[in-house]
Amino acid sequence: MSIKKAFRIKSEIINFDDVTSLLTYLDLNKNDLLLTESRIFDKYLENKVKDARVIIRDNYISHGPNSENLIEKITAESGAQCSRVIGIGGGAVLDLAKLLALETAVPVKNLFAQNITLHKARELILIPTTPGTGSEVTQYCAVYVPDLGAQFILDDEALCADQAILCPEFLSGIPLKVLAASSFDAFVHAFESYLSPLATPFSQALAKDAMQKILEVWKDVTSLGAADLEKSYKQLQTAGTLSGLSYANAGCAAVHALSYPLSIRLKIPHGEANYLVFNEVLKIYAAKNPTGALDDIEEIIASTLNCTKENALIKSDNLCGTLMQRKPLSSYGMKENQILEFTDMVLTRQHMLIANGYVQLTVGEIAQIYKDLL
Numbered sequence: 001m002s003i004k005k006a007f008r009i010k011s012e013i014i015n016f017d018d019v020t021s022l023l024t025y026l027d028l029n030k031n032d033l034l035l036t037e038s039r040i041f042d043k044y045l046e047n048k049v050k051d052a053r054v055i056i057r058d059n060y061i062s063h064g065p066n067s068e069n070l071i072e073k074i075t076a077e078s079g080a081q082c083s084r085v086i087g088i089g090g091g092a093v094l095d096l097a098k099l100l101a102l103e104t105a106v107p108v109k110n111l112f113a114q115n116i117t118l119h120k121a122r123e124l125i126l127i128p129t130t131p132g133t134g135s136e137v138t139q140y141c142a143v144y145v146p147d148l149g150a151q152f153i154l155d156d157e158a159l160c161a162d163q164a165i166l167c168p169e170f171l172s173g174i175p176l177k178v179l180a181a182s183s184f185d186a187f188v189h190a191f192e193s194y195l196s197p198l199a200t201p202f203s204q205a206l207a208k209d210a211m212q213k214i215l216e217v218w219k220d221v222t223s224l225g226a227a228d229l230e231k232s233y234k235q236l237q238t239a240g241t242l243s244g245l246s247y248a249n250a251g252c253a254a255v256h257a258l259s260y261p262l263s264i265r266l267k268i269p270h271g272e273a274n275y276l277v278f279n280e281v282l283k284i285y286a287a288k289n290p291t292g293a294l295d296d297i298e299e300i301i302a303s304t305l306n307c308t309k310e311n312a313l314i315k316s317d318n319l320c321g322t323l324m325q326r327k328p329l330s331s332y333g334m335k336e337n338q339i340l341e342f343t344d345m346v347l348t349r350q351h352m353l354i355a356n357g358y359v360q361l362t363v364g365e366i367a368q369i370y371k372d373l374l
């Protein structure tokens with residue numbers, strides 16, 4: 001990840017309250033390629049896209065990351081005859097739309113070759129339908145290469161959306177479990193970027209606001225139930241984009257690094273994987289450097305949840321615990337002999353995230369986390 005201590009926003013951010021106004025604005029036509037998923041297409045878009053070319057990602061893959069194969073298949077299907085690429089969906093849909101807006105995304109291996117410059121050839125509009133990804137405002141794109149059993153992160157300004165559009169109606173009907181994991185991912189984006197050595201007053205202001213917004217919603221859901229959740233969609237979606245802007249500038253760190261093998265090897269969804277490792281990473285942060293930016297975060301949580309600073313992290317964890325389950329990694333199929341493999345994956349594939357940590361984790365500490373979570 002080549003990020004400097006600076007603050008940049010490359011995309012115009014636009015809000016719509018409902019899908020009807022959004023579709024009027026987009027005015028989809030034959031020059032458009034619309035990439036989406038069936039939950040969104042069936043509920044909101046069918047019969048409203050005129051003659052735009054439509055690709056529904058889950059018609060090609062039921063779940064899982066954007067693999068080399070999938071990217072090559074969908075690139076071939078989509079053709080090159082469009083002037084706008086519009087992605088409406090979760091993080092995987094938005095990442096794929098970023099690739100389809102390039103001059104060419106194939107062969108996929110070339111995207112990672114040294115001395116290759118990526119060129120965006122089409123206008124790119126990204127519209128998230130989960131609250132956590134933040135992908136609509138980042139320059140990142142995750143690509144899975146099955147031959148190597150590894151996921152690579154492209155980091156290039158050519159992957160920035162021209163427009164990021166927020167429309168909270170798309171969150172309607174999203175299962176609570178998905179919403180909880182996705183909003184936890186956004187919380188971690190804000191948390192890790194706030195603590196980052198690359199944080200600036202600008203990224204921290206956005207991260208702080210995002211954490212507060214997410215905590216307020218979690219507090220409401222746990223005290224009032226999920227029936228009224230719909231009124232919080234706008235707040236959650238705004239928080240997800242604020243977190244995205246913050247981590248696009250200051251980066252993520254050890255929580256994302258340690259969750260990586262859980263998603264790649266155990267197929268645990270990204271937000272849930274972050275949740276599983278979060279507390280253990282935090283314990284090391286608190287032991288090694290209890291003051292500094294972590295102290296600020298405790299203050300932010302305490303004032304939002306109306307508790308003492310000493311209890312802040314426990315109280316926010318209790319809130320999450322009512323929305324998500326923390327199960328041992330063995331229940332997802334992890335074996336003891338994978339502790340070393342996972343530790344090695346973190347150190348070889350995620351070293352940039354580890355280097356961007358609030359404190360540096362040792363090899364022994366990383367292995368111990370997996371052992372404790374097993």
Ligand SMILES: [Fe+2]
Nearest residue numbers: 185189256270
């Ligand atoms: Fe994430």
